[in-house]
Amino acid sequence: MDDVTLIKEKINIVDLISEYLPLKKAGINFKTSCPFHNEKTASFVVSPERQIWHCFGCQKGGDSFTFLMEKEGMEFKEALEFLAKKAGVILQRKGESGKGKDAKDRLYEVNLKAQEFYHYILTKHKLGKAALEYLKKRGVSNESIEKFGIGYAPNSWESLTKFLVKRGFKHSEIIESGLGVASKTSCYDRFRGRITFPLIDGKDNLRGFSGRVLQTAEPKYINSPQTPIFDKSTFLFGINLAKAEIRAKKEVVLVEGEMDAILSHQAGFKNAVASKGTALTEGQIELIKKYADSIKLCFDMDLAGDSASRRGIEIADKAGLNIKVIQIEGGKDAAEVVLEDPKIWEKAISEAVPIYDYYLASIAKRYDTKNPVDLKKIGEELIPIWAKITDDLIRERYNQKLAAFLRSDEKVIRDAVEKARKPISGDYAQVFKKAALSDNVVGGRTRRELLEEYLIALLLHPPLDFTFAAYHPETLFLKESFRQIYVMLFLYLDTISFKSRAFNINELASNLPKELVSEVDRLYLTQLDSKLQDAKFWQKEFESVVSELKRALIKASLERLSLEIKNAQEFGKIEVVESLNKRFRDLSVKLKNF
Numbered sequence: 261m262d263d264v265t266l267i268k269e270k271i272n273i274v275d276l277i278s279e280y281l282p283l284k285k286a287g288i289n290f291k292t293s294c295p296f297h298n299e300k301t302a303s304f305v306v307s308p309e310r311q312i313w314h315c316f317g318c319q320k321g322g323d324s325f326t327f328l329m330e331k332e333g334m335e336f337k338e339a340l341e342f343l344a345k346k347a348g349v350i351l352q353r354k355g356e357s358g359k360g361k362d363a364k365d366r367l368y369e370v371n372l373k374a375q376e377f378y379h380y381i382l383t384k385h386k387l388g389k390a391a392l393e394y395l396k397k398r399g400v401s402n403e404s405i406e407k408f409g410i411g412y413a414p415n416s417w418e419s420l421t422k423f424l425v426k427r428g429f430k431h432s433e434i435i436e437s438g439l440g441v442a443s444k445t446s447c448y449d450r451f452r453g454r455i456t457f458p459l460i461d462g463k464d465n466l467r468g469f470s471g472r473v474l475q476t477a478e479p480k481y482i483n484s485p486q487t488p489i490f491d492k493s494t495f496l497f498g499i500n501l502a503k504a505e506i507r508a509k510k511e512v513v514l515v516e517g518e519m520d521a522i523l524s525h526q527a528g529f530k531n532a533v534a535s536k537g538t539a540l541t542e543g544q545i546e547l548i549k550k551y552a553d554s555i556k557l558c559f560d561m562d563l564a565g566d567s568a569s570r571r572g573i574e575i576a577d578k579a580g581l582n583i584k585v586i587q588i589e590g591g592k593d594a595a596e597v598v599l600e601d602p603k604i605w606e607k608a609i610s611e612a613v614p615i616y617d618y619y620l621a622s623i624a625k626r627y628d629t630k631n632p633v634d635l636k637k638i639g640e641e642l643i644p645i646w647a648k649i650t651d652d653l654i655r656e657r658y659n660q661k662l663a664a665f666l667r668s669d670e671k672v673i674r675d676a677v678e679k680a681r682k683p684i685s686g687d688y689a690q691v692f693k694k695a696a697l698s699d700n701v702v703g704g705r706t707r708r709e710l711l712e713e714y715l716i717a718l719l720l721h722p723p724l725d726f727t728f729a730a731y732h733p734e735t736l737f738l739k740e741s742f743r744q745i746y747v748m749l750f751l752y753l754d755t756i757s758f759k760s761r762a763f764n765i766n767e768l769a770s771n772l773p774k775e776l777v778s779e780v781d782r783l784y785l786t787q788l789d790s791k792l793q794d795a796k797f798w799q800k801e802f803e804s805v806v807s808e809l810k811r812a813l814i815k816a817s818l819e820r821l822s823l824e825i826k827n828a829q830e831f832g833k834i835e836v837v838e839s840l841n842k843r844f845r846d847l848s849v850k851l852k853n854f
């Protein structure tokens with residue numbers, strides 16, 4: 261058993277937190293006012309069962325270690341030493357174990373060897389000729405190829421593996437580094453027929469690779485998988501070369517792909533890094549915060565229409581970053597624009613618009629502000645975003661802008677935004693009640709998001725004598741993490757129902773992927789109406805939420821279809837219009853009969 265697990269077993273989180281805060285018993289949990297934000301009602305919940313805490317007001321939460329880190333400002337190591345002493349545990353080793361360190365060093369070594377190989381193939385070998393020509397065509401200079409260490413992985417199953425084995429690396433090491441994929445007998449090369457980009461961090465460690473196809477095949481990019489030395493969610497491509505400039509300018513230009521970052525550097529904009537996806541993660545934002553206080557995003561999709569991108573932007577706003585969006589006409593990406601004329605890129609960067617203006621512009625493109633139905637949708641989309649703007653002055657400015665944009669009363673907008681800002685208290689029963697749900701936005705979340713949460717929360721609180729409800733497709737959920745939780749939760753409920761065992765949250769959590777656990781914990785700690793302990797009442801509630809979600813899904817499909825029909829009509833595609841119309845009619849009937 262490792263030190264952390266041992267300490268967690270010996271220290272009861274309720275005792276620990278009681279030393280700092282007055283805890284009151286509430287059902288199987290304990291409650292108090294949150295020490296991390298100002299509040300009148302108690303939203304801070306401690307769960308002895310899960311050995312965790314969570315605040316429903318400010319959404320902070322964690323275990324004994326994170327509590328001390330938040331409350332006492334300790335580093336993890338200090339919290340570890342503090343709790344070890346308290347628990348009477350003698351820490352086995354300080355810092356990294358000798359063995360673990362050696363293994364990591366070997367991974368860095370195998371990466372460096374692979375880098376040598378790829379770069380040689382691209383620049384010196386005939387197998388890399390087509391790739392080199394492709395890079396030239398895309399405008400990548402020799403200097404950039406050297407600076408970024410670009411390479412080429414030949415289109416073969418084992419040329420890299422053979423090369424590495426000859427130099428003393430074991431198959432297991434090649435697989436662990438992610439350069440090879442395990443096969444029945446040994447392993448084969450992960451990157452084949454792809455231009456390779458070494459993924460180097462801010463301290464010049466080579467952590468992994470990404471590979472891009474030369475043609476238009478999918479997927480366009482692949483990355484090293486998660487390894488002991490590589491985690492995509494905390495990585496930004498080009499940070500090793502960009503960090504000095506980012507620090508000097510206090511600003512980072514964030515582009516989507518490796519080619520965008522490389523060509524931006526080539527054109528003289530050396531504060532560009534690539535995020536490898538449009539959804540910014542917390543880890544990436546933490547990294548950016550070390551160097552910059554403002555961020556300019558350039559992605560070739562509509563950030564406002566994509567909920568994952570919006571969440572990333574929300575995290576960046578919370579972290580206090582000033583966010584702007586770089587817009588390029590004609591749907592081109594940064595790499596294409598730089599190749600055409602670096603001046604266009606320079607102009608686009610200098611004319612980046614504040615993120616909330618960008619949201620307004622996106623709304624103007626997608627909706628008709630004179631149509632009352634559209635007005636309602638605009639409210640549903642923007643109010644939750646406005647509610648999450650952390651700075652009071654900026655929020656007020658955009659309340660005014662939104663009011664002017666919709667030609668509506670400022671007070672109406674302000675009230676709606678303020679209402680949406682009210683935190684959801686620990687007592688979810690109130691929020692989840694149908695009455696509360698008739699407001700479209702609560703606590704910055706839309707009714708649909710709340711319903712999805714509620715459904716998961718219901719499944720996490722099955723009544724005692726429950727037999728399992730019918731399975732519904734996970735596409736019922738728009739939020740990806742809920743889909744995953746739903747599938748796992750369903751399997752689990754099915755098993756215990758089959759074996760007539762009681763629901764056990766710890767058993768469920770131990771089988772969940774780590775990244776889903778905190779979301780499940782939060783929903784498990786929500787307090788539901790006590791009437792839901794009655795199986796019949798629970799079942800009825802469950803079915804009514806499912807049917808409302810289904811109706812919402814059909815409505816969304818109808819909206820999409822009517823857009824497609826409009827499009828097809830504009831381009832005179834009569835056959836397409838007919839088949840779309842048929843689908844529209846079928847779905848309308850389905851909705852009516854629901």
Ligand SMILES: [Zn+2]
Nearest residue numbers: 294297315318
């Ligand atoms: Zn709080």
